[in-house]
Amino acid sequence: MATTPSSQNQFIHRLRRLAASQGPYLALALLLLVCAASSPAFRRPQNLLNITRQVSYSGIIALGMTAVIIGGGIDLSVGALLAFAGTVGIMAMNTCDNPTAGLTVAIVVMLLTGAAGGAINGALVTIGRLPPFIATLGTLSIFRSLSLYLAGAGLTTARHDVFMQVGGAVIGGVPLPAWILLLLTALGAVLMTCTKLGRHICAVGSNQRVARYAAINTGKVTLITYVLIGLLAGVSAFLLGGRLGSISSSTAGNAYELDAIAAVIIGGASMAGGRGSMTGTLAGILILGIIANILDMWGVSVYLQGAVKGVVIIIAVLLQRPQNQQA
Amino acid sequence: MLSVSDTIIATEGIGKTYGTVPVLREIDLRLRPGAILGLIGENGAGKSTLIKCLNGMVAPTTGTVYFDGKPCRSLTVANAIARGIVTVPQEFNLVNDLTVAENIFLGQELTSGFGLLRRQEMADRTQAILNRLNVTLEPTQRVGALSVAEKQCVEIAKALTTPCRVLIMDEPTTVLNQREVKTLFQLLRQFSQQGTAIIFVSHKLHEVRAISTEVAILRDGELVAQAPTSELTEADMARRMVGRELNQLFPELPAAPGAESAPVLEVENVSVPGLLHDISFTLRQGELLGLAGLVGAGRTELAETLYGLHRPSSGTIRLFGRRVRFHSPADAVQAGIAYLSEDRQGAGILTDFALTANITLTSLARYCHPFISRREEQHRAEHFISRLAIKTTSTQTPLRHLSGGNQQKTAIAKGLDHDPKIFLFDEPTRGIDIKAKTDVYRIIHALLGQGLSGIFISSDLEEVIGLCRRVAVMRSGRIAGFLEDDQITEEEIMYLATGVKA
Ligand SMILES: Nc1ncnc2c1ncn2[C@@H]1O[C@H](COP(=O)(O)OP(=O)(O)OP(=O)(O)O)[C@@H](O)[C@H]1O
Ligand SMILES: [Mg+2]
Numbered sequence: 001m002a003t004t005p006s007s008q009n010q011f012i013h014r015l016r017r018l019a020a021s022q023g024p025y026l027a028l029a030l031l032l033l034v035c036a037a038s039s040p041a042f043r044r045p046q047n048l049l050n051i052t053r054q055v056s057y058s059g060i061i062a063l064g065m066t067a068v069i070i071g072g073g074i075d076l077s078v079g080a081l082l083a084f085a086g087t088v089g090i091m092a093m094n095t096c097d098n099p100t101a102g103l104t105v106a107i108v109v110m111l112l113t114g115a116a117g118g119a120i121n122g123a124l125v126t127i128g129r130l131p132p133f134i135a136t137l138g139t140l141s142i143f144r145s146l147s148l149y150l151a152g153a154g155l156t157t158a159r160h161d162v163f164m165q166v167g168g169a170v171i172g173g174v175p176l177p178a179w180i181l182l183l184l185t186a187l188g189a190v191l192m193t194c195t196k197l198g199r200h201i202c203a204v205g206s207n208q209r210v211a212r213y214a215a216i217n218t219g220k221v222t223l224i225t226y227v228l229i230g231l232l233a234g235v236s237a238f239l240l241g242g243r244l245g246s247i248s249s250s251t252a253g254n255a256y257e258l259d260a261i262a263a264v265i266i267g268g269a270s271m272a273g274g275r276g277s278m279t280g281t282l283a284g285i286l287i288l289g290i291i292a293n294i295l296d297m298w299g300v301s302v303y304l305q306g307a308v309k310g311v312v313i314i315i316a317v318l319l320q321r322p323q324n325q326q327a
Numbered sequence: 328m329l330s331v332s333d334t335i336i337a338t339e340g341i342g343k344t345y346g347t348v349p350v351l352r353e354i355d356l357r358l359r360p361g362a363i364l365g366l367i368g369e370n371g372a373g374k375s376t377l378i379k380c381l382n383g384m385v386a387p388t389t390g391t392v393y394f395d396g397k398p399c400r401s402l403t404v405a406n407a408i409a410r411g412i413v414t415v416p417q418e419f420n421l422v423n424d425l426t427v428a429e430n431i432f433l434g435q436e437l438t439s440g441f442g443l444l445r446r447q448e449m450a451d452r453t454q455a456i457l458n459r460l461n462v463t464l465e466p467t468q469r470v471g472a473l474s475v476a477e478k479q480c481v482e483i484a485k486a487l488t489t490p491c492r493v494l495i496m497d498e499p500t501t502v503l504n505q506r507e508v509k510t511l512f513q514l515l516r517q518f519s520q521q522g523t524a525i526i527f528v529s530h531k532l533h534e535v536r537a538i539s540t541e542v543a544i545l546r547d548g549e550l551v552a553q554a555p556t557s558e559l560t561e562a563d564m565a566r567r568m569v570g571r572e573l574n575q576l577f578p579e580l581p582a583a584p585g586a587e588s589a590p591v592l593e594v595e596n597v598s599v600p601g602l603l604h605d606i607s608f609t610l611r612q613g614e615l616l617g618l619a620g621l622v623g624a625g626r627t628e629l630a631e632t633l634y635g636l637h638r639p640s641s642g643t644i645r646l647f648g649r650r651v652r653f654h655s656p657a658d659a660v661q662a663g664i665a666y667l668s669e670d671r672q673g674a675g676i677l678t679d680f681a682l683t684a685n686i687t688l689t690s691l692a693r694y695c696h697p698f699i700s701r702r703e704e705q706h707r708a709e710h711f712i713s714r715l716a717i718k719t720t721s722t723q724t725p726l727r728h729l730s731g732g733n734q735q736k737t738a739i740a741k742g743l744d745h746d747p748k749i750f751l752f753d754e755p756t757r758g759i760d761i762k763a764k765t766d767v768y769r770i771i772h773a774l775l776g777q778g779l780s781g782i783f784i785s786s787d788l789e790e791v792i793g794l795c796r797r798v799a800v801m802r803s804g805r806i807a808g809f810l811e812d813d814q815i816t817e818e819e820i821m822y823l824a825t826g827v828k829a
Contacts, residue, residue: 207673
């Protein structure tokens with residue numbers, strides 16, 4: 001009698017551990033199977049490649065959001081920063097007559113603007129000691145309003161075609177943004193799991209006081225996470241702008257921050273900081289992209305898709321709640 | 328043996344298994360009203376787990392808990408408190424942003440007919456209980472700003488204001504001074520006379536002997552004895568806890584470093600506004616300088632200042648002859664200083680991190696070439712696990728799954744791992760068992776022999792007397808005096824610490 005419950009316990013215990021550590025990947029695999037089985041249109045390679053492109057723009061930002069959230073922060077301003085960096089970058093490009101020079105200027109300006117925007121957020125949080133939610137809510141408004149002002153509330157269109165050629169490039173059948181998302185995920189995973197900085201980000205998010213006592217420069221670590229996400233907003237601005245040939249000051253990057261946060265949470269990170277993973281976030285962003293796509297395929301109203309997304313986020317968090325804590 | 332019907336709280340066949348690891352086996356415990364049970368055992372023996380089975384924090388895997396002789400199924404925290412089972416947990420459970428009074432009445436707020444809080448009454452009652460505990464705290468102080476010992480007092484005060492029939496205290500005295508312990512014991516005796524049963528966990532066996540009427544000894548999750556205290560000497564307790572004879576507690580003191588030994592740390596007239604006044608002392612190579620004083624005397628603040636956490640407003644600090652000004656702990660670590668915080672979970676370790684990652688947290692840079700070498704980290708962790716006898720299932724176990732004493736050992740390992748030249752120990756043996764204490768003492772002495780110098784803060788005077796050849800006694804932010812060799816006695820220390828002859 002003694003052995004049965006304990007071996008059963010053991011089994012349940014293993015299952016829970018598996019679900020806890022591999023949850024996002026299992027969910028992604030399951031979702032893929034269900035969608036592929038239910039819809040031939042979904043299975044088409046072209047459709048799958050489209051999904052990877054669609055998720056890349058917010059996905060790249062979600063990688064930065066992973067670092068920020070693991071470090072105990074949050075960044076609401078990234079969508080607006082994307083629009084701002086994109087607008088400024090295209091304007092700078094348009095001042096160049098030479099297409100190649102223009103392209104170079106665009107990428108440099110977008111990355112720098114993104115990083116600078118991130119540094120401002122980081123400085124407000126560390127030096128200014130503002131709660132990250134408040135600081136980035138403020139800069140969200142500032143970045144969006146600045147891009148509206150610069151672009152007269154309209155589109156900023158690139159004058160060189162090479163910009164669109166790069167943004168629309170397909171390498172080995174896979175769109176460029178998807179390659180970049182993949183590459184950055186791999187780099188991000190190495191950063192978080194194999195480097196001192198990654199470990200320090202986790203430590204600061206887990207308990208800032210302990211991190212400080214352990215001789216970690218907590219301010220610097222936090223600042224770096226915001227610069228990182230800003231930089232990635234610049235990358236995303238370049239790819240999105242290149243895809244469309246323009247950046248809309250009013251709609252570019254809208255709600256990307258929310259998608260990014262959702263992906264990070266679905267990917268298993270803790271909103272309280274200290275825990276999360278880049279590959280989990282990649283799974284999270286793919287889950288969101290696939291759900292949006294299949295709902296389209298099934299002909300579900302666009303207006304209802306947000307509700308489905310919301311339900312998915314809530315279920316993901318419920319599943320990841322620590323099991324053995326009683327109320 | 329007492330029959331279950333005569334008990335206020337009892338267990339039958341209680342067992343708890345985490346994953347596949349059994350941590351409690353077949354515990355049959357019986358407690359009559361008014362009994363004071365000393366619960367002892369090595370680090371990781373299962374004391375806290377047993378307590379959590381009694382107060383509803385943990386659901387036992389097997390067995391039954393009886394309350395008033397009746398079995399209670401599915402005990403939860405809420406209905407345990409409703410039955411009067413009140414706990415002072417090993418790790419604090421206080422809300423830092425609330426005041427002392429708000430914490431004490433959290434969940435049992437006094438309200439008027441309209442649901443409004445009766446603040447004045449709560450403050451008055453808080454003041455009353457603080458007075459009974461003999462601690463100088465204001466009910467309106469924010470808990471986040473309190474020292475560890477003060478937080479401990481708030482935690483105790485909170486338990487004592489809850490109506491209780493069974494009072495469980497998991498290592499309440501680790502950071503308290505003799506004086507506070509004495510007051511606490513007087514209160515506990517009053518409670519016991521009113522019929523409250525008390526379970527008291529401590530690694531200080533003399534305390535267990537002084538307060539308890541009976542003793543229960545846990546070893547590796549098994550109850551190896553429950554006997555009247557009068558039948559056991561301290562040595563008996565230690566032997567039955569560990570399973571073998573323990574030799575002498577304190578190692579032989581090394582010769583005091585003479586005047587020819589180089590000064591490593593010279594502190595001159597250092598003041599930090601509101602914390603320290605005009606502190607001067609010299610620490611020599613190979614010396615362990617004791618720092619004694621009452622709660623709030625400024626010992627921790629002094630250590631923190633040396634570690635770069637507070638900026639002195641005046642005075643100088645010289646390290647190896649060179650003047651230093653630290654802006655952060657990073658500077659101090661760079662200069663070869665390690666600090667073991669008294670606030671284990673608040674400042675010492677990351678409970679969500681694995682054992683390995685905790686040990687290498689401060690010293691991580693030396694494992695990076697440029698990527699973290701997990702193999703080297705693993706080696707280091709294994710080294711410390713065997714050197715400090717840390718009880719854990721693996722090197723990757725998150726620290727929150729380790730017992731309190733084993734978390735403390737990990738915190739010590741973390742400090743040692745960056746090979747400091749000066750180690751500031753703040754309550755290094757907090758919550759670790761008597762065998763591990765002797766290990767820690769030996770390690771400290773071995774390191775002193777190798778040229779480490781240290782400052783040793785402990786509320787356990789016996790420890791200070793046994794380990795240090797020179798002691799600085801602090802009183803309200805100042806050094807009240809130094810004691811050397813034969814002068815170091817409890818009376819002398821208390822005299823300097825309080826300013827009055829006992
Ligand atoms: N949540 C958990 N998951 C896995 N193992 C656990 C968990 N909590 C405790 N343990 C293990 O159970 C054992 C008993 O722990 P417990 O905290 O009861 O010890 P203790 O007697 O209170 O020790 P200490 O004197 O150090 O406080 C330890 O070996 C610990 O590693
Ligand atoms: Mg314990």
